[in-house]
Amino acid sequence: MAEHAYILAFDTANEVVAVGLGRIDAASRDDVATLRRPCALSDIAAVREVEAHRASNTVLLSLVDDVLDEAGVSKDMIAAVVCGRGPGSFTGVRICMATAKGAASALEVPLFGVSTLDAVAWNAWAQGLRGRVLVAADAMRKEVYPVLFDIAEAGVSRLTADAVVKAVDAPAWAAGALQALGESADACRFDAVLGDGLVKYADIFEPLGAVADESLWAVSGRGLLLAERLGADPATLLPVYTRLSDAEENERIRLAKEDGGKNLRTGVQLFEGSQDAAPIDYRPLDAAHAADVARLEQMTMGSDAWKASLVADELPRKDRTWWAAFDGPVLVGYCGGWVVDGQVQILKIATDPAYRRRGIAAELIALVASDARNLGATEMSLEVRASNAGAQTFYERMGLANIGTRPHYYSDREDATIMSGPLPEARRDVAGMRLHVDDVAGGTDACETASHPLILAIESSCDETAASIVDGTGALLSDVVASQIDFHSRFGGVVPEIASRKHIEAICGVCDECLESAARSLGVRGLRWRDLDAVAVTYAPGLVGALVVGVAFAKGAAWGADLPLIAVNHLEGHLYANKIATPDIQPPMVVSLVSGGHTMLVHVRDWGDYVTMGSTIDDAVGEAFDKVAKALGLGYPGGPIISKLAAKGDPKAIDFPRALMHSGDLRFSLSGLKTAVTTYIQKEQQAGRELDMPNIAASFQQAVVDVQVKKAMAALDETGAREFCVGGGVSANPGLRAAYEKACKKRGVRLSMPPLSACGDQAAMIALVAHDRYKQGKFADWSLDVKAHAPLDEAY
Ligand code: KG4
Numbered sequence: 014m015a016e017h018a019y020i021l022a023f024d025t026a027n028e029v030v031a032v033g034l035g036r037i038d039a040a041s042r043d044d045v046a047t048l049r050r051p052c053a054l055s056d057i058a059a060v061r062e063v064e065a066h067r068a069s070n071t072v073l074l075s076l077v078d079d080v081l082d083e084a085g086v087s088k089d090m091i092a093a094v095v096c097g098r099g100p101g102s103f104t105g106v107r108i109c110m111a112t113a114k115g116a117a118s119a120l121e122v123p124l125f126g127v128s129t130l131d132a133v134a135w136n137a138w139a140q141g142l143r144g145r146v147l148v149a150a151d152a153m154r155k156e157v158y159p160v161l162f163d164i165a166e167a168g169v170s171r172l173t174a175d176a177v178v179k180a181v182d183a184p185a186w187a188a189g190a191l192q193a194l195g196e197s198a199d200a201c202r203f204d205a206v207l208g209d210g211l212v213k214y215a216d217i218f219e220p221l222g223a224v225a226d227e228s229l230w231a232v233s234g235r236g237l238l239l240a241e242r243l244g245a246d247p248a249t250l251l252p253v254y255t256r257l258s259d260a261e262e263n264e265r266i267r268l269a270k271e272d273g274g275k276n277l278r279t280g281v282q283l284f285e286g287s288q289d290a291a292p293i294d295y296r297p298l299d300a301a302h303a304a305d306v307a308r309l310e311q312m313t314m315g316s317d318a319w320k321a322s323l324v325a326d327e328l329p330r331k332d333r334t335w336w337a338a339f340d341g342p343v344l345v346g347y348c349g350g351w352v353v354d355g356q357v358q359i360l361k362i363a364t365d366p367a368y369r370r371r372g373i374a375a376e377l378i379a380l381v382a383s384d385a386r387n388l389g390a391t392e393m394s395l396e397v398r399a400s401n402a403g404a405q406t407f408y409e410r411m412g413l414a415n416i417g418t419r420p421h422y423y424s425d426r427e428d429a430t431i432m433s434g435p436l437p438e439a440r441r442d443v444a445g446m447r448l449h450v451d452d453v454a455g456g457t458d459a460c461e462t463a464s465h466p467l468i469l470a471i472e473s474s475c476d477e478t479a480a481s482i483v484d485g486t487g488a489l490l491s492d493v494v495a496s497q498i499d500f501h502s503r504f505g506g507v508v509p510e511i512a513s514r515k516h517i518e519a520i521c522g523v524c525d526e527c528l529e530s531a532a533r534s535l536g537v538r539g540l541r542w543r544d545l546d547a548v549a550v551t552y553a554p555g556l557v558g559a560l561v562v563g564v565a566f567a568k569g570a571a572w573g574a575d576l577p578l579i580a581v582n583h584l585e586g587h588l589y590a591n592k593i594a595t596p597d598i599q600p601p602m603v604v605s606l607v608s609g610g611h612t613m614l615v616h617v618r619d620w621g622d623y624v625t626m627g628s629t630i631d632d633a634v635g636e637a638f639d640k641v642a643k644a645l646g647l648g649y650p651g652g653p654i655i656s657k658l659a660a661k662g663d664p665k666a667i668d669f670p671r672a673l674m675h676s677g678d679l680r681f682s683l684s685g686l687k688t689a690v691t692t693y694i695q696k697e698q699q700a701g702r703e704l705d706m707p708n709i710a711a712s713f714q715q716a717v718v719d720v721q722v723k724k725a726m727a728a729l730d731e732t733g734a735r736e737f738c739v740g741g742g743v744s745a746n747p748g749l750r751a752a753y754e755k756a757c758k759k760r761g762v763r764l765s766m767p768p769l770s771a772c773g774d775q776a777a778m779i780a781l782v783a784h785d786r787y788k789q790g791k792f793a794d795w796s797l798d799v800k801a802h803a804p805l806d807e808a809y
């Protein structure tokens with residue numbers, strides 16, 4: 014057996030889960046270049062396809078195990094993992110890719126991506142179909158993903174790049190594609206049409222060619238093994254989307270209008286002190302700033318400068334992406350790209366001469382590249398003046414190469430050098446985010462003497478991608494957080510689709526850094542997945558599409574390293590975060606959980622035994638902070654901004670309502686308070702008075718704090734508990750913390766609070782829960798799924 018090695022491929026982009034196991038020559042096992050070539054395949058060992066109906070996350074890994082069993086292959090014989098990149102259901106593709114990233118990382122083998130549609134075509138090739146073929150996959154919302162292929166005896170060649178079109182426009186798209194290939198589009202008929210787009214749109218596709226047998230419509234294990242592979246590094250492989258998120262699409266439409274340029278400013282950074290002295294703001298370019306672009310064009314481009322109208326004309330186009338850099342209100346740079354045939358062409362890039370050498374151009378290119386990738390591009394090209402050696406070096410460092418010259422391209426007849434190459438990766442630490450890394454313990458133990466179990470925990474329930482490692486004593490060895498807040502703040506809240514996309518971009522980088530950071534804490538050279546004893550992950554509650562990335566990745570990694578899997582409830586994590594500062598807290602106690610999504614008082618009768626005593630009947634506390642900040646025009650997230658302002662104001666200045674203060678129960682209501690604040694603001698503005706922001710913030714915050722403290726004390730009375738603790742983003746609020754200190758002291762109740770960095774979402778808290786679960790022997794299996802809601806009271 015040992016003379017063979019295998020490639021494991023799977024895909025869950027659509028309704029079918031497909032798995033394939035291919036045998037390769039063992040000699041090519043360690044040669045990535047050879048592995049990338051499909052011809053390295055000497056045999057197909059086993060394949061499996063099942064209908065999954067949106068349950069791919071629960072069946073994928075057991076199906077993989079079945080396939081390995083059938084072929085009698087063990088995991089150490091896997092030389093590479095291959096996963097379908099879509100296009101398909103966004104969540105479906107992310108499940109597949111996150112699992113594959115986890116598995117490849119833990120197995121320490123390369124990860125390749127294949128186009129799901131190429132795999133469909135290759136399967137058809139294997140089944141003997143030949144000729145010019147149109148594959149159309151269902152893209153939901155009355156759209157399809159069409160691709161043209163030529164299938165010959167020798168194999169499959171792809172004729173068009175990934176695209177998404179309205180199903181009714183597919184015939185026109187096909188005619189256009191033929192024309193672009195220099196062929197007659199008159200009789201637009203193909204040798205075969207296939208793909209799951211035909212399920213709903215048979216009437217549209219039937220006139221375009223012979224409908225292939227239905228068994229050829231879906232992706233198969235065989236097709237996945239045969240299709241062209243790209244990539245190698247688990248960290249950098251990304252799904253094919255072909256569209257931006259709806260929030261971004263809508264923003265585009267809004268910003269293209271002259272008066273739509275009211276962008277929210279980025280809020281206070283999560284980790285104070287980490288921000289640059291005078292941060293530059295990056296936002297999509299809007300029509301209101303077209304004139305500023307024209308002004309900079311004049312300054313930097315001479316007679317090749319674009320006029321404002323030309324710039325404004327670009328903005329509403331679906332295949333364009335334009336970003337701008339601002340210093341306060343002043344536009345200091347911009348970059349525009351045009352996505353066509355899988356390539357983004359940089360139309361314009363410039364920075365104000367006074368702002369050069371600050372990395373602005375690179376940041377703008379990264380933002381355009383990121384959009385372009387989401388729109389289906391894989392390459393970038395641009396023109397640069399032949400004499401501009403500095404710029405050429407800059408682009409070379411980005412991975413672009415000189416591929417030719419356009420003679421007399423500029424109006425002064427200077428030549429343009431054409432440069433092109435793969436899309437540059439996101440800058441900063443991972444996925445355009447700055448990592449917050451804590452190497453926690455400072456031990457010098459060698460790994461063999463590290464206290465086991467070592468558990469790596471992952472958190473991805475909202476907009477933080479986080480990982481942390483805890484040792485057998487409950488000490489944290491590393492704590493890494495990538496906050497996506499910069500990508501959401503301009504929308505005034507977390508955009509679920511953007512959150513999911515960022516998680517899949519960041520998850521490998523965050524976990525790699527977590528392992529390295531734990532190794533530093535242990536004083537060892539490196540820590541590998543297989544040195545761990547378990548992998549833990551938040552499975553609920555939270556955003557389903559975000560949770561799924563962490564869960565699929567954790568499952569893949571646990572599977573790859575043969576480790577047990579531990580599922581953790583996010584809310585229990587916030588409770589356990591109190592152990593970071595106070596390791597000896599003991600139930601019975603009361604915990605107040607206050608975040609952007611939750612407001613509740615919980616009786617902790619024992620670890621794992623929780624009774625929710627009361628919660629909010631409308632908005633969560635953090636939500637109220639966010640909404641009030643929005644009403645005051647202060648940006649997102651509101652909590653940190655309001656609490657800073659409140660420190661300068663008079664909490665008694667305005668008498669805002671304290672809802673349910675005397676209700677005699679432990680329910681909360683915050684929507685009335687939010688309305689009272691917005692009404693107050695309107696009245697003041699109508700009366701022509703200037704808003705006293707600090708007083709509004711302080712009075713609002715005091716109204717929140719009064720109710721929180723009153724009810725918390727009532728919960729302590731009701732339970733007789735002598736310990737009180739807090740958790741969730743709002744528990745970082747200084748006013749609330751001070752009020753609890755006072756109230757608990759007065760009562761002789763011990764108060765524990767997480768450190769400020771552990772109030773919001775991170776994975777250290779998940780690791781601490783997992784530490785207990787491991788001791789109890791409570792493990793999850795490969796069918797673990799995510800849940801949007803999961804009350805703490807339910808045992809899991
Ligand atoms: O726990 P978290 O990071 O994420 C959720 O699970 O929601 O909480 C985020 C929430 C946001 O609504 C934010 O405005 C709020 O916590 N927050 C604060 C403060 N810091 C964050 N609210 C009040 N005062 C703060 N200092």
Ligand code: ZN
Nearest residue numbers: 608741773774
């Ligand atoms: Zn949370």
